[in-house]
Amino acid sequence: MAEEEVTGSEQAVQPGRLSVAASTTGGVHVITLAGEIDHHTGMALRQAFDLSGVPRPRVVVDMRQVTFIDSSGINILIAAHRALTEAGGRLRLAAPGSAVLRTLTLVGVDTVIDCHETLDQALSN
Numbered sequence: 001m002a003e004e005e006v007t008g009s010e011q012a013v014q015p016g017r018l019s020v021a022a023s024t025t026g027g028v029h030v031i032t033l034a035g036e037i038d039h040h041t042g043m044a045l046r047q048a049f050d051l052s053g054v055p056r057p058r059v060v061v062d063m064r065q066v067t068f069i070d071s072s073g074i075n076i077l078i079a080a081h082r083a084l085t086e087a088g089g090r091l092r093l094a095a096p097g098s099a100v101l102r103t104l105t106l107v108g109v110d111t112v113i114d115c116h117e118t119l120d121q122a123l124s125n
Contacts, residue, residue: 019065020044028058028123034065037073045073049080057089060122063096069103081113090114094122 018041019034031048035041051057059080081091092114096104104110116122 017041018044020048022048025123028060029054030060030062030119030123032062032065036068037066037076038068038070039072042072042076045076046080049076049083051084051087051089055088057084057087059084059089060092060094060119062094062119062122063100064094064119066096066100069100071107074103074107074109077109077113092116092122094119 017035018037021032023030023032029051031045033045037045049059051059061077077091077093084091093104093109094116095118096115101110101115104115109115114122
C-alpha cells in the first residue's frame with residue numbers, strides 16, 4: 001500500500017457535527033468524513049475541498065461514517081466536482097452508507113460523480 005501522509009486532523013464526532021480528516025495516499029487527496037453533512041456543517045467540507053495550487057487534483061471522499069446528507073451537502077459535492085473537473089482533476093465518493101447512498105441516488109449524484117463501494121476501489125482506478 002502507498003505511504004500515507006496525514007495533512008489534517010480528525011476530531012471526535014458529536015450528534016449534528018461533522019468530522020473532517022484529510023490525508024494523501026499515492027498522490028490522491030483523501031477526505032474522510034464522519035457525522036452529518038448539512039447547512040450547519042457544510043463549511044468544514046467546503047474548506048477540505050480547497051486545493052488551490054494543486055495541479056490536476058484527484059480527490060476521494062471516504063463517506064463510510066457519514067450518517068446524513070441534505071441538499072446543501074449535495075450542492076457542495078457537485079460544486080467540488082465541477083471545480084476539480086475544470087482544474088483537470090477528479091472527484092470520487094467512497095463507501096457511502098445505505099441511507100446516504102439512497103439520497104445520492106434519488107437526486108442523481110451517482111450519475112454525475114463516480115461512487116464506489118469501498119475506499120480501495122475509489123483509490124484504484
